[in-house]
Amino acid sequence: MKNVILGIGVLSALLxxxxxxxxxxxxxxxxxxxTAGTENVAPVVTxxxxxxxxxxxxxxxxxxxxxxxxxxxxxxxRSYSVAIADLNSDGxxxxxxxxxxxxxxxxxxxxxxxxxxxxxxxxKFTVTDTPISVSANLTNGWKDLLLPSNGKIHLLKYNGKAYxxxxxxxxxVAKKEIKAAMETLLYDPPATSHKF
Numbered sequence: 159m160k161n162v163i164l165g166i167g168v169l170s171a172l173l174x175x176x177x178x179x180x181x182x183x184x185x186x187x188x189x190x191x192x193t194a195g196t197e198n199v200a201p202v203v204t205x206x207x208x209x210x211x212x213x214x215x216x217x218x219x220x221x222x223x224x225x226x227x228x229x230x231x232x233x234x235x236r237s238y239s240v241a242i243a244d245l246n247s248d249g250x251x252x253x254x255x256x257x258x259x260x261x262x263x264x265x266x267x268x269x270x271x272x273x274x275x276x277x278x279x280x281x282k283f284t285v286t287d288t289p290i291s292v293s294a295n296l297t298n299g300w301k302d303l304l305l306p307s308n309g310k311i312h313l314l315k316y317n318g319k320a321y322x323x324x325x326x327x328x329x330x331v332a333k334k335e336i337k338a339a340m341e342t343l344l345y346d347p348p349a350t351s352h353k354f
Contacts, residue, residue: 210240211352214255217277218354225261235259237351243292245316246300250275254290258351266308266326281321289343291336304331311336 218238225231237258242251255271262269266285274280283305291304291311300316307325314321314328322328 207240207242207350210242210251210253213277214238214240214253214273215352215354217271217273217279218255218257221279222354231261232259235261236354238354239351241290243301245272245292245303252280253277256286256288267306270305272321282323283321284324285326291343304336 219226222231235258239256239258241254241256243254244250245252252275253271253273255273257263257269257271264285267287268285270283270286270290271279272281272283285307287306289306293302293304293313295302297315298318300321302316303314303321304311305314305325305328306312310326311331311333312325312328313331314325
């Protein structure tokens with residue numbers, strides 16, 4: 159009888175220990191993990207962005223069809239990660255696509271595409287790194303972006319049609335101004351990778 163009671167006690171302790179603590183459930187989008195006044199939006203690690211990834215894969219296969227057919231893009235460079243943000247407050251998300259591998263990346267950063275909700279290219283950023291920060295400040299109805307390039311953070315403003323494609327040619331933002339301007343931080347922590 160003592161052994162049965164002891165066994166039930168051990169089993170109960172194991173079951174209690176395996177339960178998640180209150181407030182530790184994993185969410186699809188992590189928020190509020192940085193300093194006050196910012197919101198970290200981590201690209202989702204579950205299937206929540208899967209429909210977006212399917213759309214992005216089709217766009218990338220179309221954009222790079224010729225180079226893919228010539229096998230110029232190696233398998234390591236056929237990976238990407240996505241993040242979404244509503245940059246113009248129209249209720250639909252724009253899609254950031256960070257391309258990886260030696261075909262898309264160099265010493266200053268990688269190619270990042272900004273797509274509309276249908277997969278059309280808004281801007282193709284060169285020499286860009288992560289994390290990408292979205293500012294609360296607006297220019298021409300679109301949120302300003304803070305993009306790392308060559309080890310510095312640059313401010314990019316929408317010109318009415320697109321953002322400047324090369325962040326390294328744009329004004330450098332002082333570190334003390336970054337926290338004040340930042341609304342959303344994308345690709346932090348590193349995003350789930352997809353293939354095209």
